[in-house]
Amino acid sequence: MSDRVLANVTGVALGGRVLLIEGPPGAGKSSLALALIDRGAVLVGDDAVAVTVRDGRLVATPPPNTAGLIEIRNVGIVEMPVAKGPVALVLSLDPAAPRFPMEVATREIEGCAVPVLPFAPGDAIQALRAEQALAVHGLPLPKPGEKA
Template identity: 40%
Template sequence: MMLLHASSVARGEDAVLLLGPSGSGKSDLVLRLMQSGWSLVADDQVALRVEAGELRPDAPAPLAGLLEVRGLGLFGPFPRAAAPVLRLVARLLPRAGITRLPEPEAWSAEGVTLPAIRLHAFDASAPAKLALALDAALGRIAQPAGAFAKGMK
């Protein structure tokens, strides 16, 4: 098992890992995604375990179901996604770290490699961009450059 300073959300059985330093917008993005039907997996700390060659994110017991809302405090417990599979990693960066047409990226842990994207969490479109990237990573929509298909399947 691996413990990361990160957050995770799920849409159905498919989870996304949000990586970034404190203040990068992880919890803020989780809150906005939850308002649009996504489920909380973990906030602030994510425990990753390998099961049948897939990474499964979860919250450490003391933080299970809790979400930190900056300026308001801790809220919860919220219902959590049950045993989702990690499908995509989003590196949360300042806007200057986001390129218009990025090259494919990957992220690896515990011997599992996943597609990765760079995202500015505070953009109004960040939840929609994350949903689009997840659909592309799952092969549900076509992407002309094939950014998520190259070496990820």
């Protein structure tokens, strides 16, 4: 099976799992990714992420045409190290996201169910909130011996 490239999606690897950030252009995907990278995450892809299914899990990898590149507003295109890994959560940037999610929806991506959390962008502690969202709502890491 060949990789599918998801557009308008930025991904970072954090603690062995990939967090996808989706939203329209200008929504703050790259800004949130940079805040997470500053806290130790590694870029998977900016504004595009390749995904494929391996051993029943959705795995994100850098996109072929822009691997290692991220746009930093008012700075330009910058090169960064990249990572890959199993997708654990999608944050869907939405200024009207509920303050307290009562339940987390899932979305089928390439036949794999992935939790999707509406997420308000742009405040000063968004990286801390994203890390907690991954910890609370993200899929677990593969068990030892499972391929990712």
